[in-house]
Amino acid sequence: MRLRFLLLLAALPACSDDYExxxxxxxxxLGVGVFLYECPTSGDPYCTNxxxxxxxxxxxxxxxRIHLRYDWKDDSEHFGEPxxxxxxxxxxxxxxxxxxxxxxxxxxxxxxxxxxxxEVVDLRHIHxxxxxxxxxxNTGDALALSELHLEAGAETILQARALDADDVTLxxxxxxxxxxxxxxxxxxxxxxxxGQVRVQxxxxxxxxxxxxxxxxxxxxxxxVDPPEDDTTTGTADTDTDTDTTGTxxxxDxxxxxxxxTxxxxDTTTGTxxxxx
Amino acid sequence: MTRPLLPLALLLxxxxxxxxxxxxxxxxxxxxxxxxxxNDFELPAGIAVVxxxxxxxxxxxxxxxxxxxxxxxxxxxxxxxxxxxxxxRFVLIGxxxxxxxxxxxxxxxxxxxxxxVVTAPEP
Numbered sequence: 001m002r003l004r005f006l007l008l009l010a011a012l013p014a015c016s017d018d019y020e021x022x023x024x025x026x027x028x029x030l031g032v033g034v035f036l037y038e039c040p041t042s043g044d045p046y047c048t049n050x051x052x053x054x055x056x057x058x059x060x061x062x063x064x065r066i067h068l069r070y071d072w073k074d075d076s077e078h079f080g081e082p083x084x085x086x087x088x089x090x091x092x093x094x095x096x097x098x099x100x101x102x103x104x105x106x107x108x109x110x111x112x113x114x115x116x117x118x119e120v121v122d123l124r125h126i127h128x129x130x131x132x133x134x135x136x137x138n139t140g141d142a143l144a145l146s147e148l149h150l151e152a153g154a155e156t157i158l159q160a161r162a163l164d165a166d167d168v169t170l171x172x173x174x175x176x177x178x179x180x181x182x183x184x185x186x187x188x189x190x191x192x193x194x195g196q197v198r199v200q201x202x203x204x205x206x207x208x209x210x211x212x213x214x215x216x217x218x219x220x221x222x223x224v225d226p227p228e229d230d231t232t233t234g235t236a237d238t239d240t241d242t243d244t245t246g247t248x249x250x251x252d253x254x255x256x257x258x259x260x261t262x263x264x265x266d267t268t269t270g271t272x273x274x275x276x
Numbered sequence: 277m278t279r280p281l282l283p284l285a286l287l288l289x290x291x292x293x294x295x296x297x298x299x300x301x302x303x304x305x306x307x308x309x310x311x312x313x314x315n316d317f318e319l320p321a322g323i324a325v326v327x328x329x330x331x332x333x334x335x336x337x338x339x340x341x342x343x344x345x346x347x348x349x350x351x352x353x354x355x356x357x358x359x360x361x362x363x364x365r366f367v368l369i370g371x372x373x374x375x376x377x378x379x380x381x382x383x384x385x386x387x388x389x390x391x392x393v394v395t396a397p398e399p
Contacts, residue, residue: 029304030326089356089369090322093397107397108307110324110369112358120358120367123324125307 026056028113028122031073035086035111035124037171038067040100043195045142045161046171057171059127060103061162063214064172066126067100070113084113084121093128103128103172129164131174134218136211137161139196142169147221148209150186150201151228160195160211174213182207186222201225293333293343295387298380303328303365308398317355317368317378317392324369326360331382344383351376355392370394 026035036052046053052069060066068086072078088094088101089110095102101111106128113122135144139159150156160178162170178197180186185207190198199209201224210219302312304326310319312327319325329347331339339345347357347366354374358367368378373396377389 089324090371090397092372093322105397106399107320107322109322109397112324112367112369114358118358120324120326120360123304123326123367125323127307 023055025052025054026068026124027073028070028124030122032122033070033072033084033113035113035122036069036071038069039173040067041173041194043160043176043191044171044173045159045169045195053171056124057126058168059129059164059170060172061131061164061170061174062103062106062128063131064103064162064170064174065097065100066094066103066172068111070122082116084115087112087114089123094126106130129168129170131162131170131213131216132165133163134211134213134216135161135163136209136218136220145220147223148199149223149225150199151225152201152204153227155189155198155200157191157196157198158209160197160213162213177212179210179212180207180222181210185224291337293331293337293339294335295382295385296332296334297388298382299330299332300390301328301330302326312368314390316390318395319368319370320395320398321370321372322397324367326365326367328362328365329380330364331380331387339382344381346381348379348381349376349392350379350389354394368392 026037028035035056037046037056038052039047046055046057070084070086072083088096089112093103093105093107094109094111095104108125108127110123110125112120114120137143137145137159139157142161145158148156160176162174164170174195176193176195178188178192180188180199182205184203185201185205186209187200187202188197189200204224204226207222207224208219209222210217298314300312300314302310302325306319306323306325308320308323310323310325311317312325329345331343331345333339341363345363349355349357351374352371354372354376355378356369356371357378358369360367371394373394375391375393378392379386380388380390
């Protein structure tokens with residue numbers, strides 16, 4: 001009986017729930033430093049405020065631009081030493097271009113930290129994957145948004161995510177293009193070529209917002225409601241037209257506020273930046 | 277005068293290690309399987325691995341850390357071999373699919389050529 005009690009006591013610490021998740025900021029595989037993933041442009045889901053990502057992306061989108069910076073894990077062990085330069089193991093997979101890399105083909109590609117005397121001091125493999133789907137979500141939320149309701153005059157910011165076949169959000173700067181089918185109903189006010197777009201509700205009505213990256217696109221239905229205190233937008237202002245042409249009489253009711261229904265040619269298109 | 281020195285020189289030469297191959301171990305954890313042995317290397321393009329190389333001696337004299345050791349790829353477009361801060365550790369880097377040979381140099385003499393295969397990138 002006493003033994004059972006002791007065994008139970010011994011087992012209790014193993015059941016404690018004090019595990020603390022610590023994200024991997026990009027530690028090198030040789031333990032010397034850290035490969036920091038930076039977002040030089042706004043709108044990346046991994047680092048929204050321009051600082052390095054707190055967590056190194058699990059995978060990167062083929063075609064994406066990848067900005068990395070290397071830092072020593074312990075500066076005191078490398079006092080006065082210049083930081084290593086970053087090299088790609090395979091330029092056909094990951095090409096060095098300017099101040100970053102471009103993911104050219106799917107697969108694993110090592111990034112090497114190389115000192116001035118050509119010694120490799122650290123390395124990190126990155127996984128390059130095809131974009132399988134696009135997702136639009138609210139900022140700070142990974143869930144897919146299939147429809148958006150806005151009040152006229154209200155603004156919101158939406159986040160684009162490129163996903164691989166395993167539903168992993170891919171890192172890398174991509175060429176985004178946001179378009180609204182009816183800019184009178186929903187206007188893009190900022191970020192038409194960014195990973196984050198700011199939209200504003202206009203006239204009450206329905207439209208669609210489309211995100212395009214390369215050959216992939218996703219559209220969300222948008223409904224703009226009139227402001228709650230607005231009584232001038234007369235949905236009750238119903239006209240009744242009586243069509244007397246032809247035989248018989250057809251009564252065609254339409255609401256007076258839908259003056260521009262069917263005008264779909266006026267489409268705002270964001271410029272496509274980046275590499276896709 | 278030179279005659280008495282000749283046996284001494286021969287004796288000194290015989291006191292060093294006699295090359296008898298290399299012992300090669302994988303010293304990093306790549307995300308995909310690779311083959312690293314004393315006799316061959318096989319890894320996909322894009323993958324880099326750290327190996328530890330130890331020259332073996334067939335006589336009673338072992339190689340010291342200070343004994344010169346270098347590895348060179350015959351074709352750096354297929355496989356690169358780069359030094360690290362440790363004179364016995366090297367990084368094998370699969371650059372592009374193909375075959376090549378890694379020259380092993382010990383005490384400034386080419387001793388062996390280890391065949392290496394770089395396969396297509398792992399998806």
